[in-house]
Amino acid sequence: MEQWLMVIQDIGFPIFVSFYLMHRVESKLEEIKNALLSLSKV
Numbered sequence: 001m002e003q004w005l006m007v008i009q010d011i012g013f014p015i016f017v018s019f020y021l022m023h024r025v026e027s028k029l030e031e032i033k034n035a036l037l038s039l040s041k042v
Helices: 003-039
Strands: none
Touching: none
């Protein structure tokens, strides 16, 4: 049981951090896309 807990801790935390960072980057990429689209209309 302890071994499974260690595996979950070792793998779960990096996965959580990765998803959080991808979410942050996705919102910033969306802002960049909107800015580029607005520049192309000018």
